[in-house]
Amino acid sequence: MVLATPSxxxxxxxxxxxxxGYLAAYLRQEGHRVDLVDGWLxxxxxxxLARRIVEARPSLVGFxxxxxxxxxxxxxxxxxQRAGVRPLTVAGGYGPTFHANEFLEAGFDAVVRGEGELPMCLLAEHVRTGTPALASIPGLSFRDxxxxxxxxxEPAPKLPFSQLPHPHRDTLDLTIARRSLVHLQTARGCQATCTFCSIIAFERVGGGSNWRQRSxxxxxxxxxxxxxxxxxxxxxxxxxxxxxxxDAAWCAELADExxxxxxxxxxxGSIRADRAEEDVVRExxxxxxxxxxxxxxxxxxxxxxxxxxxATVEQNYAALDRFRAHGIYVQAGHILxxxxxxxAELEDNYAAMRRYAWTISKGIFTEMYAAAGxxxxxxxxxxxxxxxxxDALGNTRYDVLDPRVRCVYGALKRWQKEHAAVYDKAIDPLSAPKALDDAELALMHGLxxxxxETDLDLFRLLLDAAAGPTATEHLEEETHELIEAELVRTAPRYRAFDTRVKEAYRKVGLVYDADDNPFLC
Known part of the structure; x- marks a missing residue:
């Protein structure tokens, strides 16, 4: 079989x-021959990608x-399929889990909802021997x-880590050559219940505990x-x-090991602010x-x-202060x-963003996605x-209810669209991140x-306009004119900044080969 992912x-x-890598290791352990094609990496x-699959002549392809x-x-x-190869095709991951019908209607033979190790193994047995029947494979959706x-x-089971082999690393050399970080997983899931998050929704698909760990x-x-x-x-x-x-004792044991x-x-790594206690961060x-x-x-x-x-606001402040005290870079996830x-909430955020302007950010404008599940x-x-x-990623849309906030929303989104390319390029070595030494990290962080700082200046202008005397029915026009004027005024600054980013990439030896930001639409 072939396991593949397009970029x-x-x-x-x-x-x-x-x-x-986990799927390949589990399936090979069970005696299946697996080729892995990572189109992105x-x-x-x-x-x-299609040619690679056709050349392998597989009986099963998992995307x-x-x-x-x-x-x-x-x-x-x-x-x-047009090349005359007719393997059974199956899709798995977050997208297929929450949009199974869309994938099946597009032509996939099957979809795995939830974690894939056991369903894929049973599906491989079905292709090889005819059993088990598709209708008996847990977590599977299919076209009859x-x-x-x-x-x-029946949901796909979440296997304990003791039953999972270490992931196979077919692409390790490529990962290191690109100066990307090698991925590692010590636990799956999350115990929080944030209203916007697909992680907990995905975990609930399989039932049982929402978080489990390795030793x-x-x-x-x-x-x-x-x-x-x-x-x-x-x-x-x-x-x-x-x-x-x-807890802190676990973190200390990890460091000792x-x-x-x-x-x-x-x-x-990724951590919740309410879990970032002083002893935890230190260890x-x-x-x-x-x-x-x-x-x-x-x-x-x-x-x-x-x-x-x-986490409370005070816990957010404390977590960021601790990270900085211990010399740890922080990408502060934000939903404005x-x-x-x-x-009033926008004012709270402006003040704290000024206070913590050293955190890594992809821009002032962010919004909550209405994701499935x-x-x-x-x-x-x-x-x-x-x-x-x-939108292009399947998130449904909604309106910001306060009309004056809606004007700030629209103006900031316009600003972000204009500058997203340079923003994404500037922070990618920090947010992806890349294998950089201390001096290289400091260079990119300074950028x-x-x-x-320029974003925050613009944010202040918009908040002042929204709090000012302009009637609501005329505020959109005022903020639009403000944005257009600022785009013209700051254009030389952003062109110069883009040159600085390109020079920094040349200096540290990185290549930026990503697409335009699909989230801004």
Missing amino acids: PVTHRTAEENLGL QGIDVEA ACYRSNMMRAIEAMQLV EDGSLCHNF IRDVADEIEQLWEAGARYFKVIDDSLVEPPR FEARGLSPRLR LARAGFFSFSCGIENFSQSALRRMAKR FDDRTTL TNFTRTLTRRGGLQIDQ SIDLR
């Missing part, structure tokens, strides 16, 4: 697909899909012989194997690294973490309550707008607030701070 339409540069287009590579996966599947769409009720020894074993293969920089792709029962083995990995820094993504999301308590965030954002989307549906049309 997504994304503003990010290529990274390893660890899910394919290998830098091949849809036509080349790892999200909304951002759905159309390319469909195109690759159709090209394979009469063309009807069938969805098996420290097993994690260290894998890092040691990768270390011997030349890997030094790692991205821990856990949705939330320090979930209970993990690395030290005992003579390992000094450079690590990037994670000792373990080798130089960078974190932290879901701050908002600096207004009322907005945090709407999102069902467990939802349907009920107020001007989330509590936010269900709430909007009950209120009648969803619009039928969708991101300079860029953000």
Whole structure:
């Protein structure tokens, strides 16, 4: 069989697909022959991906899909079929889990909803022997012989890590050569219940616990194997690294284990602000973490309550202060707008963004996505607030209710669209991130701070306009004129900044080969 993923339409540069590595390892362990083709990391287009599949003459092809590579996966599947090869085709991942009918109607034979190790193994047995029947494979949706769409009720099981082999690393050399971080997983899931997040929705598909972990020894074993293969920089792709029962003692044990083995990995991870206590951050820094993504999301308590965030504003501040004290770079995840954002909340966020302008940001403008399966989307549906049309990634649309906030929303979005390309390029080495030394990180970080200051100046102008005397019916025109004037005034600055970013890329030896940002539409 072939396990494949096309490159997504994304503003990010290529990274390893660890899910394919886990699937390949599990299936090979069960005696199946597996070829792995990562179109994103290998830098091949849809036509080349299809040719690779055709050359393998597989009886089963599994596509790892999200909304951002759905159309390319469909195109690759159709090209394979036109070449006269007729394998059973299956799609899995977040996109197929929440949009199974769309993938089946596009021509896939089957969809795996939830985690894929066991369903894919059973599907491979079905292709090889005719058993088990498709209708008995948990977590599977498929097109029956009469063309009807069938969805098996039993969920795909979430196997304990003790039953999963270490992921196979067919693309390790490519990952290191691109200076991308080698992906590593120490746990799956998250125990939080944020209203906007697809992670918890995905975990609920399989039932059982929403979070499960590996032992420290097993994690260290894998890092040691990768270390011997030349890997030094790692991205821990856990949705939330320090979930209970993990605590400061666990973090200290992790650091001790690395030290005992003579390992000094450079690590990037994701953590919730309410879990970033002083002892936790200190020990994670000792373990080798130089960078974190932290879901701050908002600096207004009322907005945090709407999102069902467990962290308070004060905990957000404390987490960021601790990261900085320990020399850890932070990409502060942010959601500035939802349907009920107020001007007071925007003021809260402006003040805190000024205070923490050193955090890594992809721009002032961010909005909550109404993604399938989330509590936010269900709430909007009950209120009648969803619009039928969708953006390019399948997220349904909604209106910002406050008319004056809506003017700020529209103006900031216009500003972000104009500058997204230089923003995405400037922060990619920090947000992806890349295997950079301290001096290279400092160079790229300095650029991101300079860029953000201009954004904050513009944000202040818009907030002043929204709080001013202009009647609401004329505010949109005023903010539009303000944005257009600022775009003209700052154009030389942004051209000069783009030149600085290109020079920084040349200096550190990186290549930016991503697409335009698909989220801004």
